[in-house]
Amino acid sequence: MVTRTSLLGVVARTFVASFLLALAVVVIYPLLWMVLNGFKTNSELFGNPFALPLQLTWDNYVKAWNRGVSSYLVTSVLVTVTATIATVFISAWAAYGLTRMQIPFSRTVLALILGGLMLAPAVALIPLVKMFQALGLYNTFWALLILYVAFRIPFTTFLIRAYMVDLPLEIDEAAAVDGAGKARAFWSIILPMCKPILVSSVILNILFTWNEYLFAMVFTSGGDLQTLPIGLTNLMSKHGTEYPVVFAGMTIAAVPVILLFFLTQRYFVRGLADGVGK
Amino acid sequence: MRRHRRTRGWAWVAPALLVLGVFVYLPLLQNLQYSVMKWDIYAGGSSFVGMANYEKLAGDPVFWRALLNNSAYAGVSLVCQVFGALLLAALVEGLRSERWRRALRAIYFVPSAISLTVAGLLFYFIYEPELGILNAALRGVGLDSLTQAWLGQEGTAIWAVIAMSQWQGFGYSTLLFAIAIQRIPQDLYDAASLDGVGPVRRFLQVTVPLTREMTGLMIIVTLSGAFQVFNEVMVMTSGGPNNSSQVLVSWLYRMGFGRNDFGYAAAIATVIFVLTLGVALLQLAITRKRRVEW
Numbered sequence: 266m267v268t269r270t271s272l273l274g275v276v277a278r279t280f281v282a283s284f285l286l287a288l289a290v291v292v293i294y295p296l297l298w299m300v301l302n303g304f305k306t307n308s309e310l311f312g313n314p315f316a317l318p319l320q321l322t323w324d325n326y327v328k329a330w331n332r333g334v335s336s337y338l339v340t341s342v343l344v345t346v347t348a349t350i351a352t353v354f355i356s357a358w359a360a361y362g363l364t365r366m367q368i369p370f371s372r373t374v375l376a377l378i379l380g381g382l383m384l385a386p387a388v389a390l391i392p393l394v395k396m397f398q399a400l401g402l403y404n405t406f407w408a409l410l411i412l413y414v415a416f417r418i419p420f421t422t423f424l425i426r427a428y429m430v431d432l433p434l435e436i437d438e439a440a441a442v443d444g445a446g447k448a449r450a451f452w453s454i455i456l457p458m459c460k461p462i463l464v465s466s467v468i469l470n471i472l473f474t475w476n477e478y479l480f481a482m483v484f485t486s487g488g489d490l491q492t493l494p495i496g497l498t499n500l501m502s503k504h505g506t507e508y509p510v511v512f513a514g515m516t517i518a519a520v521p522v523i524l525l526f527f528l529t530q531r532y533f534v535r536g537l538a539d540g541v542g543k
Numbered sequence: 544m545r546r547h548r549r550t551r552g553w554a555w556v557a558p559a560l561l562v563l564g565v566f567v568y569l570p571l572l573q574n575l576q577y578s579v580m581k582w583d584i585y586a587g588g589s590s591f592v593g594m595a596n597y598e599k600l601a602g603d604p605v606f607w608r609a610l611l612n613n614s615a616y617a618g619v620s621l622v623c624q625v626f627g628a629l630l631l632a633a634l635v636e637g638l639r640s641e642r643w644r645r646a647l648r649a650i651y652f653v654p655s656a657i658s659l660t661v662a663g664l665l666f667y668f669i670y671e672p673e674l675g676i677l678n679a680a681l682r683g684v685g686l687d688s689l690t691q692a693w694l695g696q697e698g699t700a701i702w703a704v705i706a707m708s709q710w711q712g713f714g715y716s717t718l719l720f721a722i723a724i725q726r727i728p729q730d731l732y733d734a735a736s737l738d739g740v741g742p743v744r745r746f747l748q749v750t751v752p753l754t755r756e757m758t759g760l761m762i763i764v765t766l767s768g769a770f771q772v773f774n775e776v777m778v779m780t781s782g783g784p785n786n787s788s789q790v791l792v793s794w795l796y797r798m799g800f801g802r803n804d805f806g807y808a809a810a811i812a813t814v815i816f817v818l819t820l821g822v823a824l825l826q827l828a829i830t831r832k833r834r835v836e837w
Binding site: 277281282284285288289291292293295296298299302310311313314315355356358359361362363366367368371374377378381382383384385386387388389390391392393394395396411412414415416418419422447472475476478479482483493494495497498501508511512515518519522523525526527530534537538 | 551552553554555556558559560562563564565566567568569570571573574577631634635637638647649650651652653654656657658659660661664665666668669673674675676679710714715718719722742767770771773774777778791792795796799800805808809812813815816819820823824
């Protein structure tokens with residue numbers, strides 16, 4: 266009896282392990298195929314799709330870089346850095362106000378800020394275009410920056426607030442005894458204590474901004490202003506059937522965020538857990 | 544003194560409120576107004592047309608097709624990214640080696656880190672009849688009869704897009720479920736094992752009930768996301784062939800920016816607003832019931 270169940274257990278475990286490994290292959294193989302196709306020539310690509318590239322030349326990567334990917338990359342980096350910094354600071358300020366200050370109608374304020382979490386960006390799309398055209402901000406760097414900040418404040422405030430609520434109020438009282446004002450207490454005591462959640466917020470915002478498509482597509486049309494997700498579709502449509510160059514471009518866009526994920530996994534997972542779990 | 548303090552508190556929340564008010568809430572209200580208007584693109588003016596845009600919507604077969612596609616998206620995603628992911632997370636967390644658990648969680652997540660544009664383009668090529676690996680793999684195992692132009696046919700296009708989305712998103716929810724499972728006290732599993740409860744019943748009697756909160760949350764997130772799908776559809780099919788893979792946001796985009804029919808696009812946006820708000824209010828009602836604090 267004991268041997269029968271343990272035999273069954275071994276069979277079941279082997280089956281589960283094979284399934285999990287097979288799934289890992291299904292995830293990794295397409296990504297590997299993408300990277301390798303960036304090294305192939307067009308005729309190799311249309312030959313056996315499973316074949317390895319004959320030689321590892323960086324030609325396609327260089328071509329992709331020179332055909333706009335460098336400029337898309339620079340724009341993506343600039344938008345990502347500025348929007349992330351602005352979002353996290355404005356959100357941390359708001360979170361501090363919401364957890365540490367007595368504000369009239371504070372429940373309404375909280376509901377208004379966090380309520381933004383429920384709203385789909387697509388719903389505001391048409392009026393936003395009209396508004397940005399009227400403001401003269403359509404097809405400018407500012408359009409993307411403002412929209413990314415506005416639509417990311419609710420989630421980021423939600424994350425940071427949940428963390429700040431758990432910090433004991435005695436810390437503030439000690440700071441008050443020291444004679445530090447609210448602003449000083451925020452900058453030199455509370456903010457450093459929130460470091461883990463700030464790092465998580467930064468990473469999640471980088472990931473969002475780097476990959477965002479809808480606003481980037483609608484609000485930019487000039488080549489210098491386009492981010493990688495839009496630039497890649499341009500690369501695809503402009504260069505006909507020179508697909509290896511497109512694969513190279515895709516790889517250039519994907520590698521930074523994959524690296525970011527692996528290097529910062531701990532913070533990343535924590536941010537996700539706090540963001541959805543609380 | 545007290546009053547002074549109270550007004551000073553506003554300074555902290557003012558930037559967030561201002562940005563949200565102008566760029567999120569104002570356009571949201573304007574959208575409702577736009578949806579009862581019609582733009583004359585030649586003369587440049589707009590006029591009130593009442594419910595005309597909504598009536599047009601009710602009679603537009605592509606709108607209904609899009610709504611159906613979004614619903615199919617929601618249904619498949621619920622099966623794969625909520626229930627499938629919960630089961631998968633339980634299988635991963637049941638492994639003995641901590642190293643393997645971590646490695647698998649991370650590997651499964653990678654597609655969620657890359658953009659939907661990259662994932663969409665990648666699968667565009669995978670589905671491509673000539674150079675794609677899907678047809679090549681089918682031929683390789685002797686299933687030649689199944690090879691087809693996955694994105695080029697009305698019957699398969701939206702399903703091919705939905706399948707790509709599952710590949711891209713299942714690791715995200717699996718990771719979150721894994722975190723929820725890790726929070727379950729080990730004693731509960733140990734007690735169940737001592738009572739002679741097997742792994743399947745342990746999953747049903749311990750894992751499922753104790754991750755219920757996360758499951759509820761993931762259902763909401765998945766549903767809300769399913770009605771906002773846009774990126775992958777635009778990259779892979781642009782809604783074609785013959786509008787068969789159109790979804791609400793891509794149809795909104797086509798009407799608004801392809802045909803400059805802003806009023807009609809705003810009416811589609813209102814439908815998306817109602818659907819996503821409905822889902823969100825459902826979530827609020829559920830969490831309110833469970834917890835009093837907010």
